[in-house]
Amino acid sequence: MTLSEEDYIKIIYHLGKGDQGTVSTNAIAEKMETKPSSVSDMIKKLSEKGLVNYKKYQGVTLSEYGLKVALSIVRKHRLWEVFLVEKLEFSWDEVHEVAEQLEHIKSEKLIDMLDKHLGFPQIDPHGDPIPSKSGEFKKSIKRLLNEVPIGKEGICVGVKDSSPPFLKFLDKNKIALGDSIFVVDKEEFDGSLHIKIRDVDIRISDQIASNLYLRIIE
């Protein structure tokens, strides 16, 4: 597969996501920052290679094979994002561009070992799930931290209350977007939480927890 082919497959995957419905030529052209006529050319090629199902003027869907390819690219992209954040101190909003390049590196062993090196992460720094080697992956959902079950881990993806005092609190406690938070325990009495963040255990009140969005798996 060429670099360009991989980019098309990935974009078709993302556009067709959810209902995995058909994707229009124009939509692909916009994402690829190219012209619809170029997309037509490429779709024909991908169709001949069995990566997409295609009928003229009717849009495309990924074939079973195409989906497998797409998931493998997504897996690589997200594993590299974890690497950049966890090992190279990138922030969650700097990783995309570089991961976009790294996802095209071809070596099965590289990805297997990277996965192992990172401790087989389930989610990337944006809270999106990482497909397994065989292409399965859990759906991710957004939940308020106080609604996350004990024993689950999630990525901090947003706040409900964006007032300065709350943001200051987060800053003081070194809680930032993109941080991975693990819910260790919950106090029945007052709903306060015992969480683990950056390998540090801290306690936060229910009031805080009910204003922080996490993205969790399942």
Next chain:
Amino acid sequence: MTLSEEDYIKIIYHLGKGDQGTVSTNAIAEKMETKPSSVSDMIKKLSEKGLVNYKKYQGVTLSEYGLKVALSIVRKHRLWEVFLVEKLEFSWDEVHEVAEQLEHIKSEKLIDMLDKHLGFPQIDPHGDPIPSKSGEFKKSIKRLLNEVPIGKEGICVGVKDSSPPFLKFLDKNKIALGDSIFVVDKEEFDGSLHIKIRDVDIRISDQIASNLYLRIIE
């Protein structure tokens, strides 16, 4: 710079190495696994871009700018090799092909942070020196371990005595090609060495040390 241009620059660098003399079209063609006519085309392009000095039928040399580009590619290649061996458990003879791909990733921050993550290594798993960010680098030389000065580190690149008992000894002590060895101290009395390998301190006799080749810096 395109991928292909980078490959040409790197190959011209390696072929012109040492005396940094002129490199022939045929030699480049062989290394690139392409035809001399294709090389002529590309050389013309590289020359127009100011990366090489070129006179028809007279071979090429890297320009000052071309050399800088070459060194930056070599730096990336070797840092990735260190990463693969040190962090992902690749063996020294598996890394080349993957590093060949990784060296083309474009992100200054990525390389800076990778360098830091790896502890600013000076040599790659084959014992070759890693150019600094600004393009300087030390020459590497091959020395018998017993001739390596105290406080220096090197990569195990070969044996003088390749008899089964010696190889068995190396195996038993987990000393393998590609391992990094740091000379902690030397016993004046019998010439025995105190070395650090894979973060473990061991002591070896002069007889052993005088049959192991290291590649060291300076």
Next chain:
DNA sequence: ACAAATTTTTAGATTTGCCTAAATTTTATT
């Protein structure tokens, strides 16, 4: 030194991925 052998370059095609412009099909509007 000069013919033969080798190396290098040029000329003309090919492939990939893209483009513009024009034609075609589908969708939306009245």
Next chain:
DNA sequence: AATAAAATTTAGGCAAATCTAAAAATTTGT
């Protein structure tokens, strides 16, 4: 339902990097 608008495809070309075949320059051998 007919036509206007939008989406999609086709046709014809371009640039990058390669190829084969042939021409030109250099090097080698005697």
